[in-house]
Amino acid sequence: MRKTVLLLVPTLLLGACTWGINPTPASQNVRTAWNGDVSGCRDLGKITVSVMDHVGPVDRNDIKVRDELQVMARNEAATMHADTIKPLAEPSDGSQPWGAYQCGSHLVTPAAAPGNNPAAPASSGATQTYPIKGG
Template sequence: MRKTFLILVPLVLSGCSWGIKLDDGARNVRTAWNGDVGSCREQGKVTVSVMSRVGPVDRNDLKVRDELEVMARNEAAKMGADTVKPLGEPSDGSQEWGAYTCGNRAVAPARAGNPPPPPANTTPQGGFETVPLKN
């Protein structure tokens, strides 16, 4: 019985985030960690929550925070917002976020078969060049 318990606990804990994925529409929603949303229009507030404990075991704080951000971005995309900002620290797996429309991240969808246009400024800064990831 004890061996079964020791095997099942890690399996249960590892499966906690399988269903939390970033939606396609939320890929264009940025997170304003610096809180700079002064030139943005507020769309509303979103409260998201995940399990922060599984039985007597606390989940990894970084994983919980990551899942809360993903869920907030998903909800903001549904509201038509393009930016989210945390309005406080997570508490017991729950966190409140502000959803904003800033307009500075508007991305036109690329047509099938055509690559997106290059960014306006392609000059490498500091000797490093940034390359967008493929979908």
């Protein structure tokens, strides 16, 4: 009986954790301005989100924590009718402030990633494609 209780307690405690924060459908239209350029956008306010950055004495994976903070900020920005967010500071103790903006048709370029520049001309001179905002 005692061994059963010792096995059930950690299982129940882990089951109470909120791992895997999921984006809402509305947040799919919220962009992240990693380069910080929100000129021409209307400032809608500040969002501060937080997640658990450690469980007991064990620190959680930094990338996972940052990803969950971004997803939560996008979810919250969608409720404010914002279409763009940008980090205002680095995460600290599982918390991070974000700015919420309404940019409309103003293009916020994503952070440059190798081989991922949708506005760059095609090198072969072929047809170019550009992302469009869905209705």
